[in-house]
Amino acid sequence: MSFLYYKYSDFLKNKYNNKVYKLPINLPVTCPNRDGRISVGGCSYCAEIGAGFECLSGSVSVSEQIAKNMAYMKKRFKAEKFIAYFQNFTNTYMPFNDFKNFMKDASEIENIIEIAISTRPDCVLTKQLDYLKELKEKHKINITIELGLQSANYHTLIKINRGHTLSEYIKSCIEIKSYDFDICTHVILNLPNDTITDTIETAKIITALNNNHVKLHALYIIEGTKMAEEYKSGKFNIITLDEYKQRVITFLEYLSPKISIQRLIGRAPEENSLFVNWNTSWWKIRDEIEEEMKKNGLYQGRKIQYINPIEYK
Numbered sequence: 001m002s003f004l005y006y007k008y009s010d011f012l013k014n015k016y017n018n019k020v021y022k023l024p025i026n027l028p029v030t031c032p033n034r035d036g037r038i039s040v041g042g043c044s045y046c047a048e049i050g051a052g053f054e055c056l057s058g059s060v061s062v063s064e065q066i067a068k069n070m071a072y073m074k075k076r077f078k079a080e081k082f083i084a085y086f087q088n089f090t091n092t093y094m095p096f097n098d099f100k101n102f103m104k105d106a107s108e109i110e111n112i113i114e115i116a117i118s119t120r121p122d123c124v125l126t127k128q129l130d131y132l133k134e135l136k137e138k139h140k141i142n143i144t145i146e147l148g149l150q151s152a153n154y155h156t157l158i159k160i161n162r163g164h165t166l167s168e169y170i171k172s173c174i175e176i177k178s179y180d181f182d183i184c185t186h187v188i189l190n191l192p193n194d195t196i197t198d199t200i201e202t203a204k205i206i207t208a209l210n211n212n213h214v215k216l217h218a219l220y221i222i223e224g225t226k227m228a229e230e231y232k233s234g235k236f237n238i239i240t241l242d243e244y245k246q247r248v249i250t251f252l253e254y255l256s257p258k259i260s261i262q263r264l265i266g267r268a269p270e271e272n273s274l275f276v277n278w279n280t281s282w283w284k285i286r287d288e289i290e291e292e293m294k295k296n297g298l299y300q301g302r303k304i305q306y307i308n309p310i311e312y313k
């Protein structure tokens with residue numbers, strides 16, 4: 001099959017030459033956009049559960065969470081190597097000693113070959129990166145920092161109360177890259193009022209900042225959030241599934257083909273949801289996107305001429 005987009009599974013095979021699985025870990029942490037440091041409301045779409053509805057409880061120790069998930073993955077998928085994935089809320093927002101202990105615990109477990117840390121672009125500290133570099137060198141593991149950007153449109157980021165705009169993201173990417181860590185950026189392609197122009201600009205900025213991975217999501221709306229109220233009172237409409245698929249394809253066309261795609265659409269909890277993935281399963285949407293690309297000869301990186309400077313002729 002001709003190249004459509006760079007799948008994360010292919011990236012893992014190329015890099016590790018082995019079956020590698022991510023093990024989600026839930027830490028007892030919060031987020032400065034929820035605890036009052038930046039705001040108390042959080043991002044307008046954020047439910048209290050954060051992003052980690054598939055995780056074990058945060059009261060279970062890191063090593064125990066890893067052991068349980070590892071045993072399950074070994075049995076079910078015959079997996080051999082693992083990525084410790086700190087998934088929920090803001091995993092760099094805690095006392096520095098706690099951060100060090102959690103990361104140390106994960107890095108010392110056999111068959112953990114990488115640590116992935118999900119966080120906000122405005123919460124990545126130099127001393128944390130320094131410590132991760134020590135662990136990387138000591139245990140020969142890789143480090144990926146997963147940054148929530150969601151949209152390059154900073155007006156949108158203000159409207160959804162992200163508590164940071166584009167500049168914090170740019171600053172953080174430059175610093176993380178100076179440590180030679182990987183970056184995975186999370187993007188929501190259908191935030192209220194964002195257009196296809198924002199889709200394109202987001203892909204271009206992620207490419208320009210030399211990211212390694214991207215995770216795409218469609219917006220899901222959970223009861224009890226500010227966005228749920230706005231949605232119910234008709235303050236915005238959600239684009240159609242066909243439009244979402246078109247945005248994914250356009251995003252991929254403007255994205256460097258060196259960036260791996262961890263997801264084309266997220267899996268979301270259906271409980272308490274007002275809107276999830278147009279009531280369509282994520283894998284069906286993924287298959288339809290791939291089908292559409294195949295049919296029309298479209299592929300990741302097809303429109304990245306913008307990375308070349310223009311020389312006078």
Ligand code: SF4
Pocket residue numbers: 030031032033034041042043046047050051089090120148162
């Ligand atoms: S940054 Fe993440 S955890 Fe914090 S409020 Fe926003 S979505 Fe929720």
